Amino acid sequence: MGSSSSPEIPPYKADFLKAAIDGGVLKFGSFELKSKRISPYFFNAGDFYRADLLRAISTAYAKTILETESSSAPLEFDILFGPAYKGIVLASGTADKLAELAPQKYGKICYSFDRKEAKDHGEGGNIVGAPLKGKRILIVDDVVTAGTAKREAIDKIRKEGGIVVGILVALDRMEKLPSPDGDDTKPMPSAIGEIRKEYGIPVLSILTLDDIIGGLKGRGSEEDIKRLEEYRAKYKASD
Numbered sequence: 548m549g550s551s552s553s554p555e556i557p558p559y560k561a562d563f564l565k566a567a568i569d570g571g572v573l574k575f576g577s578f579e580l581k582s583k584r585i586s587p588y589f590f591n592a593g594d595f596y597r598a599d600l601l602r603a604i605s606t607a608y609a610k611t612i613l614e615t616e617s618s619s620a621p622l623e624f625d626i627l628f629g630p631a632y633k634g635i636v637l638a639s640g641t642a643d644k645l646a647e648l649a650p651q652k653y654g655k656i657c658y659s660f661d662r663k664e665a666k667d668h669g670e671g672g673n674i675v676g677a678p679l680k681g682k683r684i685l686i687v688d689d690v691v692t693a694g695t696a697k698r699e700a701i702d703k704i705r706k707e708g709g710i711v712v713g714i715l716v717a718l719d720r721m722e723k724l725p726s727p728d729g730d731d732t733k734p735m736p737s738a739i740g741e742i743r744k745e746y747g748i749p750v751l752s753i754l755t756l757d758d759i760i761g762g763l764k765g766r767g768s769e770e771d772i773k774r775l776e777e778y779r780a781k782y783k784a785s786d
């Protein structure tokens with residue numbers, strides 16, 4: 548891929564896409580998903596373990612948030628919340644990057660995260676970081692697959708008195724939920740769309756599958772692009 552801009556996606560998204568591909572976080576081939584579908588691409592946020600890659604993803608989350616400021620629906624929040632485990636480093640990295648990019652507004656932005664198992668000694672509880680009570684919370688995580696982890700995070704935050712105002716993920720695969728009868732030819736909504744409807748909150752992403760395909764055009768392998776387009780045609784959500 549070229550160093551930055553793409554005609555289809557803004558430069559910060561193209562930079563993030565390039566970092567994800569070069570760093571081996573976004574891979575092309577044949578991968579089995581949680582849903583058992585065989586996908587021609589896979590995004591593993593657990594592979595953002597190098598400082599330059601962490602910086603790339605934190606910058607992209609931060610810029611996605613900052614971009615909403617000039618939109619009709621700016622994100623306004625007090626705390627970035629990262630669901631354990633992978634969300635922890637993503638939310639804390641994003642807080643650090645926001646403070647660097649927009650110090651006046653975000654110089655003292657807070658973050659917090661949950662423990663997977665409640666701690667029964669010391670300070671106890673299952674939330675670490677900024678107290679959530681009465682605060683507006685933006686959840687930062689890697690991907691939505693079924694939406695289960697996001698629903699659990701929303702429940703935990705609400706139990707602590709926090710107000711979830713949105714979810715930000717790195718990738719929206721734009722794919723439909725599996726049909727209950729297993730017939731994948733039927734139109735079905737996406738997990739992201741269902742969360743938007745159920746909780747009435749925005750769910751934003753740095754990249755979508757459309758962005759990946761657009762960003763690869765003229766740069767990636769023709770064969771990969773064709774397989775991604777076929778996968779999109781087969782599994783695209785109805786919403």
Ligand SMILES: O=P(O)(O)OC[C@H]1O[C@H](OP(=O)(O)OP(=O)(O)O)[C@H](O)[C@@H]1O
Nearest residue numbers: 631632633690691692693694695696697
């Ligand atoms: O259920 P969904 O909302 O669609 O999300 C799927 C989540 O599952 C995975 O995390 P997991 O809960 O397994 O925790 P981990 O970060 O410890 O891997 C993955 O990283 C997603 O965040």
Ligand SMILES: O=C(O)c1cc(=O)[nH]c(=O)[nH]1
Nearest residue numbers: 580581589590591690692
């Ligand atoms: O659906 C999944 O299981 C899945 C897809 C993907 O791209 N990345 C991920 O971590 N999980």
